[in-house]
Amino acid sequence: MAALEALLEETREAVAQRIGTGRVADYIPALARIDPHKFGIAVVDLEGRVTALGDAHEPFSIQSISKVFTLTLALGRLGQGIWKRVGREPSGSPFNSIVQLERERGIPRNPFINAGALAVSDVVISGAGGAAAAVEEITGFIRRLAQDPAIAVDPEVAASEKATGYRNAALANFMKGFGNLENPVEAVLEVYFKQCAIAMSCAQLARAALFLAAGGRDPVAGLEIVTRQRARRIKALMLTCGHYDASGDFAFRVGLPGKSGVGGGILAVVPSRCAVAVWSPGLNANGNSLVGTLALEQLAAKAGWSVFLG
């Protein structure tokens, strides 16, 4: 623990000059107001011990990190059937790209780009029996994983996304036109915006993802969340698609399965060891946390964490 605390301190020192740099997501007005100098990092190990630093206990908008949890739920409902609705290849395109969706006839390249996540939300709605029930299912699942009943959707962020989400509305309409949404476009968008607007801290996020570090089991609660094979596959998708058109660069620099969000969070998994979450709101050109990526690169190198060892 003490050693890990020292590593986190060293990590912060290594990126200190850059904290506050990058561009806060301003296409969602409620996110544009976030202080770019926030910086937090939390590690939760397989015993559930939390090592945290900076703003690691302050909730922020998890945005696309939610897609890891909704994918887990949708896989529970459809199993392999999900791959008829969405692909599992890196897109090489920005997260909100429309062009690729037309070329591929409404089947999004993977579950983490926006189009893919809309299809995944649609699957969760069909399973839950409606949009409100789907939002309840998603928040309930995340609360159980994080062992924290206080986790909730930030209504201001959700409303802000809804008011400005023209591009997501275009993607959803496009997919509906191709017959790849079962539910009304409005219901799919509502669930998608609300899941993205869930507020969580780094410590809560890392705790919620612990099952991915532990072969699909929550090692503290002693519960199987998904099978070992499914956990392996979710991590494979995080590694190959979790950072959109920068997924290759993240794998090269950090070497861990990760998922970013435009709120400035990144969730990473160190298999058989721990889950890590970092928050720094300034984004790089690909819409991923600039300092968050640098911090994970530093931490992974110092700790010797990588899925490419040996």
Ligand code: DON
């Ligand atoms: O759909 C959007 O634009 C946001 N709700 C989520 C995008 C996001 O987090 C992309 N990740 N880096």
